Amino acid sequence: MKPIIDLINVDKSFGDVKALKGVSAQIMEGEFFSLLGPSGCGKTTLLRTIAGFEDLTGGVVLIDGKDMEGVLPNNRPANMVFQSYAIFPHLNVGENVAFGLRRKQLSLSEKSEKVKEALDMVGLEGYENRAAHTLSGGQRQRVALARALILRPRVLLLDEPLSALDKKLREQMQTELRRLQRQVGITFILVTHDQEEALIMSDRIAVMFDGQIAQLDSPFDLYTRPKNREVANFIGIMNFLPGSASQAKKGFLDVTVPGLGEITISEDQAPAGVNGTQVGIRPEMLTILLDAEQTSDRETPGKVLEIDYYGDMSYYSVAVEGVTDPLSVSMRNTAGRKALNKDDKIRIGWSSESLILLD
Amino acid sequence: MKKIMNSEGANGLLLVSPTLLYAFLLLAVPIAAVVTFSFWTQNYLDLDTTFTLDNYRAATEEPIYRILLFRSLNISAIVTFVTVILAFPIAYYISFFVPQNKKARWIFLITVPFWTSYLLRIFLWKVILGYNGVLNSGLKGLGLIEQPLTFILYNMNAVVITLAHAWAPFAILPIYVVLEKIDRSLLVASYDLGESRIITFLRVTLPLAFPGIVAAAVIVFIPTIGDYVTPKLVGGPSGLMISNMIQLQFLKANNAPLGATLAILAMISVVLTLAILWLFGKFFGWINRNYLGILR
Structure with missing residues (x-):
């Protein structure tokens, strides 16, 4: 071309x-x-x-x-x-x-x-x-x-x-x-x-x-892989969390995020030229775990603050201890899913692979 | 009944009814009267009200009336042409080059001539165009002419100059309005599709401005036919128009039926002229679309 x-x-x-x-x-x-x-x-x-x-x-x-x-x-x-x-x-x-x-x-x-x-x-x-x-x-x-x-x-x-x-x-x-x-x-x-x-x-x-x-x-x-907060915010929705990255073993980074703990991510989750002062995660990369549902990766407890219903899906605003802004979580309203209410205590499931590093 | 009274149509009628009544009394009734008069005969002091076509016969057979009618049409046509040609660039300039916030000021300036009476303006033209007038003494002072120009007063030219000036604002406004309505992105689209500014003007601006140009022409053409003050004051004998003759028949010759007939004939010729022009425009448009393809 x-x-x-x-x-x-x-x-x-x-x-x-x-x-x-x-x-x-x-x-x-x-x-x-x-x-x-x-x-x-x-x-x-x-x-x-x-x-x-x-x-x-x-x-x-x-x-x-x-x-x-x-x-x-x-x-x-x-x-x-x-x-x-x-x-x-x-x-x-x-x-x-x-x-x-x-x-x-x-x-x-x-x-x-x-x-x-x-x-x-x-x-x-x-x-x-x-x-x-x-x-x-x-x-x-x-x-x-x-x-x-x-x-x-x-x-x-x-x-x-x-x-x-x-x-x-x-x-x-x-x-x-x-x-x-x-x-x-x-x-x-x-x-x-x-x-x-x-x-x-x-x-x-x-x-x-x-x-x-x-x-x-x-x-x-x-x-x-948006390079900065502005781009990430303009394209879709992104949860931003403060974080600090440091080199771990070759090809990996250690990121400390208040509220989520210490996370090891691969280097390609950090776009080139990014220092890594923030961490971003998309709402659809977070899952609300019901009752005894298990996740193979990580989970964080939280409380439902707000529910926006879109028909095929819902956006939940979830407060997590140690995180200043509530996290936005999106879930498809699939068959048999239990409806959630405000103030429900839930667990958020996520994977370290869905995190990206931003400036 | 209540339903009818409350309907939108009834409300509309109610709204326009004063105007309608006014128009009926001052337009339809006089026209009917003039038409009726034209079929009567004047018998010294009283009117003979038996139906007759004698007036029409006289009006069409006597050459003087025909000459005056054709001269009137001719003068009006020239005035219309000159006025529209002069008005278009002004309207174009105001619409396309004057900044938005200054347009109202320009429109206001155009109405300035109306601040003095029409009669005064005609007299001013006499001062300008006269034998020892502003124009002649100015040109003489500059050494451009030796003898004063005589072809500019007391003839047709003077009538054309005076009328064109008097009617210019009426021609500028409708053209300005249509030009304002033209979506400027159409012009940009035309450049983008490969046309130059001149061709864009011919293919986009001019056709879209056409209704305004026609309106301007009609607004100028119709009243100038009936004007009798201007020809009387600046026209001299060779610049007299049909309306002067109508006035003469009504007021001096005491022959209202003949005056009425001339008025009717003038009216018919205006309508006919416009109809012929309209048909010609349609015909040319059709020929161009199907066979010539000029600018297509």
Whole structure:
């Protein structure tokens, strides 16, 4: 795989506000890449600098090895799907999709052939003559996709494309976008603030905070090995406990956690460059043990403080002696499980392998 | 009954009824009166109320009426064209280049001419355009001309200049409103899809602004046909319009039926002109969509 986009020390300021602070990353050909972060972290600005809507304050953007400095958006091999979809209201669906074909010197019949192909691809067969205002949100989304994909760009930029859709439709579009991306093999760069969306769809994710990339990894590594507290907190839920690590025998670390005791963990539970001032454990890595249930690993007594019921699962807030903040524990509500009540005394089962070391 | 009174439709009717009544009394009734008059005859001091088409015959056969009517249509068309062409850049500038918090100020400035009466503004144009007026003495002072320009007052040109200035705000506002409504991401999308700024203007901005341009044109075209103050004051004999003749028939010649007939004919020609333009626009749009594919 070779990189299609090279971001080298990209800076962007709006007046005194620094939106991007030396962002560097390589985006590979044919991958589904996500820029994930809270609002105001600079993810959309980064996307817009790639598209050419923003000039750089410093650094270089290469697309396909070519410096994009001074290249206008209309001459870049990248097309964008806008958050508002930007469907032209004075044109029907077919004319919207064909918009970018004007410069391609095709006959009218060749154009309509291409339009049909593009609409088929996004599941809108026969919608050519529908007026733009009759479309639902999901259909507008698809028209915007078809309009960009018909030009066969090297890179497709998606600016929070699903944020305006309701949950059901959003989930459906996530799978469909993923399928479409595999089918056309074009590099997709998705901007989103929804961590779940990024995890489901992406090959790799760049988590951004405050104009910088905090971590760039695959969804699996990002979730299981977040490098710092900020990233861990943004992707899913994480229990943080103060801890101090010291080298034990080769390849292992000794970690002392108040309330949990002394734990030996393997070195790959500590991401590179981490000093280990904190320990993190995901709620689903903790188990509430009922009655005489036994666990092969370790257990800690606790008391249920709060129960949040989600239907298929429940989140329990459990107080553990010696731990300042209550621990969040998630359990699937499987058949035959006894319902717990507030103030129930329980035991939490866990394994030292589920701990990670953080800064 | 109670149900009907409480329904939304009834409430709506109740709301608009004063306006409706007003419009009926001041618009429908006079028009009906004018139509009725046009079928009567003036007999020195009294009206002969037997039905006749003589007035229409006279109005269509006498060349003077035809000349005045066509001149009126012609002047109105030129005024409309000039006004819309001049108004568009101003509306565009306010909508696209003036910062959001200063737009209200600009709109306010556009209404400044209305602070003086229409009559005063026409007289000011006379001062500007006259033989020894501001424009001529200015140009002479600069040595650009030796003899004063005479083609700018007491003819059609003067009428066009004065009317275009008077109606400009009415043309700017509807165009400004449609431009404001254009979602700016549509323009960005067009750049992104490979179009330059100029082509984007032609393919996105202009078509989306079209309803406002049409509204501006209609707002200017219809009332200028009926204007008689401006042609009378700055038009000279060659700048007189059909309304001057209508006024003459009603007030000077004491021939209200003929005046009414001319008024009806003027009204019909306005409607016809607009209908023809509308059909032409539809036809061109259809031809372009199916055969020409200009900018597609």
